[in-house]
Amino acid sequence: xxxxxxxxLFFIAGLCEIGGGYLMWQWLKADRPAWxxxxxAVLLVVYGWVATWQSTSFGxxxxxxxxxxxVMSIAWAWYFDGFRPDRFDVLGGTIVLLGLAVILFWPRS
Numbered sequence: 368x369x370x371x372x373x374x375x376l377f378f379i380a381g382l383c384e385i386g387g388g389y390l391m392w393q394w395l396k397a398d399r400p401a402w403x404x405x406x407x408a409v410l411l412v413v414y415g416w417v418a419t420w421q422s423t424s425f426g427x428x429x430x431x432x433x434x435x436x437x438v439m440s441i442a443w444a445w446y447f448d449g450f451r452p453d454r455f456d457v458l459g460g461t462i463v464l465l466g467l468a469v470i471l472f473w474p475r476s
Contacts, residue, residue, distance in 0.1 A: 373471060376420050377432055381439040383414035389443065427470065434467030 390407030393399040421428040438460045444450035452460075 370472065373421060373423070373431075376417060377435040378439075380414050380417045380432060381435050383410045383417055384436065385439055385443050387411035387414060389447065423471075431467045431471045434463040434470075437463045 387407040387410030390399075390403045390410065392407075394401060394404030394407065418428060418432065423431070441450075441452050441456055441460055445452055
């Protein structure tokens with residue numbers, strides 16, 4: 368269970384930040400209604416709050432979250448924008464996931 372909680376929190380934070388940024392983007396760049404921008408702004412604030420629920424330090428939390436953000440952004444673009452990740456996107460995402468696993472879960476002495 369100790370592995371699942373931080374991963375769940377990073378996933379929720381990712382949904383809030385990427386979803387919030389996406390809604391802001393839609394409002395400002397795709398001429399969508401203002402309520403989308405407002406909802407996006409709220410989600411971005413919630414993202415900042417959710418990130419504080421991690422038990423690690425600020426720097427470590429944001430270092431790991433950077434990797435989560437990369438992988439979730441590729442998945443978001445694939446699902447919502449029809450972006451087709453190629454093998455290099457998948458390879459890069461895999462490398463990022465391995466790096467964040469080392470930072471977050473490697474046993475410390």
